[in-house]
Amino acid sequence: MRRHERLIVAAAVLGLFALWEALVRMGRLDASLAPAPSTVVESLVRLAGRPEVLASLGVTAWEVLAAFLVALPVGLLLGFLLAEVPVLGALFRPLVNFLFGVPKSIFLPVFILVFGVSIPQKIAFGVFTTVFVLIMGGIAAVQSVPRELITVSRVYGATRGQIIREIYLPAMAPILLESARLGMVFNITAVLLCEIYGARDGIGYRIAAWGENLQMPQLYAALAIVAAAAVAVNEALRAVETRLGAWRQRT
Amino acid sequence: MTWPERHLRLAQAILYLGILAAWEILPRAGLVPRLFVPPLSEALGALVADHREYLGSLPTTFGEIAVSYLIVCGGGILAGQLVGSSGTAQRMLLPVLRSAYAVPLVVLYPVMMVWFGLGSQSKIAFASIYAFIPTMLTAVAGVGALSPALAETARAFGATRVQQILYVALPASLPSIVAALRLGGALVIVGVIVAQMLGAAEGLGFLITRHRTLLNSPGVYAGIVLVLLITGLHEILLRGLERKVAAYRQGA
Amino acid sequence: MTRALVAICGVSQRFGAGESGVTALDSISLEIPDAQFVAVVGPSGCGKSTLLSLVAGLRLPSSGTVLCDGEPITAPMPRKVGMIFQEANLLPWLSAVDNVAFPLKLRRVAKAERLAAARRMLELTGLAGFEDRLPHQLSGGMKQRVAIARGLVQNPAVLLMDEPFASLDEQTRMVLGDELLRIWSETRKTVLFVTHSLNEAVYLADRVVVLSARPGRVVDDVLVDLPRPRSFAMAASERFGALKDRIWQHIKSAERA
Numbered sequence: 001m002r003r004h005e006r007l008i009v010a011a012a013v014l015g016l017f018a019l020w021e022a023l024v025r026m027g028r029l030d031a032s033l034a035p036a037p038s039t040v041v042e043s044l045v046r047l048a049g050r051p052e053v054l055a056s057l058g059v060t061a062w063e064v065l066a067a068f069l070v071a072l073p074v075g076l077l078l079g080f081l082l083a084e085v086p087v088l089g090a091l092f093r094p095l096v097n098f099l100f101g102v103p104k105s106i107f108l109p110v111f112i113l114v115f116g117v118s119i120p121q122k123i124a125f126g127v128f129t130t131v132f133v134l135i136m137g138g139i140a141a142v143q144s145v146p147r148e149l150i151t152v153s154r155v156y157g158a159t160r161g162q163i164i165r166e167i168y169l170p171a172m173a174p175i176l177l178e179s180a181r182l183g184m185v186f187n188i189t190a191v192l193l194c195e196i197y198g199a200r201d202g203i204g205y206r207i208a209a210w211g212e213n214l215q216m217p218q219l220y221a222a223l224a225i226v227a228a229a230a231v232a233v234n235e236a237l238r239a240v241e242t243r244l245g246a247w248r249q250r251t
Numbered sequence: 252m253t254w255p256e257r258h259l260r261l262a263q264a265i266l267y268l269g270i271l272a273a274w275e276i277l278p279r280a281g282l283v284p285r286l287f288v289p290p291l292s293e294a295l296g297a298l299v300a301d302h303r304e305y306l307g308s309l310p311t312t313f314g315e316i317a318v319s320y321l322i323v324c325g326g327g328i329l330a331g332q333l334v335g336s337s338g339t340a341q342r343m344l345l346p347v348l349r350s351a352y353a354v355p356l357v358v359l360y361p362v363m364m365v366w367f368g369l370g371s372q373s374k375i376a377f378a379s380i381y382a383f384i385p386t387m388l389t390a391v392a393g394v395g396a397l398s399p400a401l402a403e404t405a406r407a408f409g410a411t412r413v414q415q416i417l418y419v420a421l422p423a424s425l426p427s428i429v430a431a432l433r434l435g436g437a438l439v440i441v442g443v444i445v446a447q448m449l450g451a452a453e454g455l456g457f458l459i460t461r462h463r464t465l466l467n468s469p470g471v472y473a474g475i476v477l478v479l480l481i482t483g484l485h486e487i488l489l490r491g492l493e494r495k496v497a498a499y500r501q502g503a
Numbered sequence: 504m505t506r507a508l509v510a511i512c513g514v515s516q517r518f519g520a521g522e523s524g525v526t527a528l529d530s531i532s533l534e535i536p537d538a539q540f541v542a543v544v545g546p547s548g549c550g551k552s553t554l555l556s557l558v559a560g561l562r563l564p565s566s567g568t569v570l571c572d573g574e575p576i577t578a579p580m581p582r583k584v585g586m587i588f589q590e591a592n593l594l595p596w597l598s599a600v601d602n603v604a605f606p607l608k609l610r611r612v613a614k615a616e617r618l619a620a621a622r623r624m625l626e627l628t629g630l631a632g633f634e635d636r637l638p639h640q641l642s643g644g645m646k647q648r649v650a651i652a653r654g655l656v657q658n659p660a661v662l663l664m665d666e667p668f669a670s671l672d673e674q675t676r677m678v679l680g681d682e683l684l685r686i687w688s689e690t691r692k693t694v695l696f697v698t699h700s701l702n703e704a705v706y707l708a709d710r711v712v713v714l715s716a717r718p719g720r721v722v723d724d725v726l727v728d729l730p731r732p733r734s735f736a737m738a739a740s741e742r743f744g745a746l747k748d749r750i751w752q753h754i755k756s757a758e759r760a
Contacts, residue, residue: 005343033366090259091266101486103441106456106478108448109463109471114287148592155559156606156657157581166609170596189355196357197449204358211361219361227354234353247596247637 035217043217044224053206057225060202063119063191067126068184075131075183076176079138089139100136104129104190108197122194122202129190130183137179141172174245181237188230286468294472301470305477308455312443315371315454319378319439327383328431331390332424341391348384356381360449369452378442386435393427394420425496433489440482508693509535509558509661514567515718516553527553529718530567537660538691542704545714546754551697554719555663558695559586571661581606585654586663589670591646593638593653600625600634603652610657617656624652627686644675651683655690664696668703676700677735680707684733701747701754706733711746713753722753 017037023029024036031039047053082089082096108125115121145168153163195204203222210219274291277283285293298305334340360377367373405419447456455474462470516528527550535541543551556562557569560579569576571583585606593602600621607617625634628648638646647667654662668676684707687694698704704711705727713723727746729737737743 002342005339009343009347091262094263095267101437102479103437103444103482105441105445106448106459106475109459110287110475112463113466113468113471146592148588148590149594151561152586152588152592153609154561155579155581155584155586156609157579158609162609166605167594170594185353185355188353189357192355193357193445196360207358208361211365214365216365219365223358223362226358230353230355231350235350247639 032214032216035220039217040220040224044221047218047221047225053203053222056201056203056206059119060191060195060204063122063126063194063202064184064188067123067130067191068187070123071127071130071134071183071187072180074127075134076138076141078131079135079140080142082135083139083142093139096132096135100132104132105193108194111194112198117198117200119201122191122199125194126187126190130187133183133186134179137175137183140179141175142168144175145171174241174248177237177241177244181234181241184233184237185230188233192226286466289468289472293469294476297467297469298473298476301473304458305455305473308453308458311371311453312447312455315374315378315443315447316440318371318375319382319443320436322375322379323382323386323435323439324432326379327386327435328390328428331387331431332394334387335391335394336420345388345391348388352384352388357445360446363446364450369450374443374446374451374454377446378439381442382435382438385438386431389431389434390424390427393424393430426493429489429493429496433486433493436485436489437482440478440485444478508537508572509533509695510570511535511554511558512568512570514554514557514564514569516550516557516562517565526718528557528564529720531714531719531721532567533712533721533724535693535695537693540687540694540696540707540709542696542698542708542711543714544698544701544704544711544750544754545719546716547699548717549714550717550719551714552665554714555586555665555695555697558661559584559663581610581659582657583659584661584663585657585659587647587650587654587665587667589666591638591643591650593646593649595638598635598637599630599641599649602638602649603656606653606657620656621652624656625649627655627689628652629682642675643671644679647671647679648682651686655686655692660693662692662694664694666697666699669699676703683707684731688732701750702738704750705729705743705746706738711750713750715753723750725750 020029020034021036021038024031024034035043082092104125107128111121111125111128115124149167149171150163153167158166191202192204192207195202196208199205203226207219207222207226210216210222271291274288276290278285278288278290278293334344356377359380360373363373363377367376401419401423405414410418443454444456444459447454448460449456451457455477459471459474459478462468462474511531511533514528514531515526518525518527531554533541543554545551553562557564558571558576560576563577571580576584593599594605597605600618603621603624604617607620612620622631622634625631625648628651630645630648630652633641633645636645638649641649650667654664668679671679680703696704696707708727711723711725711727712721713725714720715722725746729740729742729746
């Protein structure tokens with residue numbers, strides 16, 4: 001985006017919020033449905049000071065992190081195996097493709113049946129949702145390594161370890177990071193879905209509770225926090241992805 | 252070294268049959284608690300036995316899906332075409348939309364429930380929002396893939412703006428429009444079902460949740476199987492449509 | 504008589520087994536003395552590239568041996584044999600100088616030393632000033648120069664080149680051909696140069712080996728007695744044409760067979 005376009009977009013966004021504020025104050029927008037941004041900001045500041053709220057955020061963050069740390073190595077390793085071992089790939093790829101296309105959210109009740117409403121349940125569901133993205137990413141990453149480069153390395157006397165370190169890893173890095181980023185998006189959504197569906201803690205649980213009790217300013221404030229956190233994580237991962245993938249040029 | 256085709260097909264068939272067999276046998280043998288995974292036959296049996304209940308949930312569900320489908324595919328694709336045809340719009344909006352993709356939209360459902368209550372409106376609103384951006388992004392990508400050479404050729408032959416859109420832009424974007432429909436449709440179906448699971452008075456998702464609270468595993472699985480059938484059917488239909496449309500397109 | 508640097512002794516190469524097997528090369532014997540520029544030509548599928556991969560140590564011959572400096576080649580010998588491919592095959596995430604230094608990095612040569620060697624090679628191939636460019640910032644011809652520099656950086660005695668100019672446009676091909684001859688005359692490597700182009704073969708080489716269609720056998724071994732340095736004008740001479748024609752007769756009859 002060019003600089004002046006950036007300003008236009010920023011101005012438009014601010015303008016929308018200003019309009020929202022004005023409509024509420026004029027009584028044209030029902031404050032019990034959509035409280036004024038100023039009220040939401042006030043609520044946000046207050047929430048940030050309440051330890052229980054911070055604790056809930058911590059619980060959610062912990063679930064997201066734990067699920068990701070499990071799904072990442074498992075998914076990538078499975079992806080590598082499926083891509084590198086032709087027999088395994090040929091056998092299991094159709095199954096994996098099918099499962100990848102199936103919406104995972106509908107299996108949430110099964111996880112509650114198995115684990116009950118608990119933190120392990122949410123982590124398990126997060127892993128389940130995320131792992132398929134990472135498997136596909138692992139497969140794509142391995143397949144993206146240009147085979148000719150391996151031949152070149154062999155001619156120049158590279159050992160197996162050197163081929164993995166010097167060829168595979170740099171070649172795979174951009175796709176691996178991209179699937180990690182996408183996986184994280186799915187992961188966060190999955191964990192929050194669990195918390196809204198049925199949980200005893202976590203920010204999603206609080207969001208659902210505030211909704212039920214029609215505590216709109218708190219609800220909107222929490223939405224803002226969650227949205228900001230998710231976007232921040234995504235952009236951070238994207239920045240790393242761009243940096244490590246600068247050598248990829250699309251003609 | 253990879254196996255010959257025949258062996259692979261045989262091995263795959265054995266694998267998949269094995270999975271289905273395990274689904275049936277392991278719970279029956281007590282190796283897997285029936286609460287967690289009921290035997291396949293019981294799940295299907297529940298579907299058949301309570302078929303009136305399940306079928307009864309479909310009209311509402313399909314209705315909500317249909318309306319959301321129209322909004323998302325109509326609006327999303329149209330918006331995508333418009334944005335895609337303007338370089339400035341793309342530059343300004345796409346980064347914002349791509350960042351917005353990361354927001355876990357599921358958290359909006361409680362808001363929808365406050366605004367619209369438990370009825371169909373909240374499901375439609377949620378599913379529409381949930382599916383809108385990805386569908387729009389797919390449509391934009393399709394417009395971008397349009398070869399400028401085609402448009403120039405049309406102009407060289409004296410086509411008016413309208414003719415250009417009707418005879419060049421539209422047929423050329425058809426494959427990506429169908430691709431957007433396929434993605435949007437899948438997301439809409441999931442969006443409606445999930446919304447029904449989260450808070451509703453009726454619908455397939457509501458049924459699944461109810462069976463879960465009653466610890467009726469076969470009932471839960473029956474519902475899931477039904478959802479899978481619906482998404483599977485949608486997928487098959489749209490893939491067929493995609494193939495048809497791509498066949499009309501001659502190259503480029 | 505100069506001792507052969509590269510000796511190919513009765514080499515045959517079969518792929519696959521039994522009925523469905525394919526014999527790519529059949530009893531090839533060649534002796535290549537030090538510092539000779541040898542071109543290998545032949546119809547498509549005659550096994551030229553397979554021959555190169557045997558000398559590179561990328562595969563073992565089904566029968567016969569390939570010797571380099573008296574030693575049988577059983578695995579890649581990066582310090583003796585460098586190879587350049589049709590596609591430059593540069594590592595896209597490394598700059599030109601890092602790409603050239605790559606073989607040295609594999610041998611764990613210290614950073615300062617290998618970068619210095621790489622820079623010297625880039626200068627030799629006419630790319631001074633482009634050290635820090637990434638491959639996507641280089642033209643096709645420049646990428647091949649980097650590949651050639653990479654092939655030379657370990658100062659191998661033998662340089663294998665598998666249709667290195669095939670994917671470049673004609674003008675770049677001509678420029679690079681002259682560049683290659685300049686580098687060869689300065690460094691005196693033994694070159695084995697596979698090409699489809701008879702022009703290229705006669706223009707560049709001291710000697711042109713002609714292979715038959717599959718299974719590849721040596722059907723002719725032509726000494727190119729044109730003086731060096733070669734010039735564009737020579738390509739129009741009668742002698743040049745006669746040499747080309749002699750080679751072409753073999754290939755023509757092979758393609759028709």
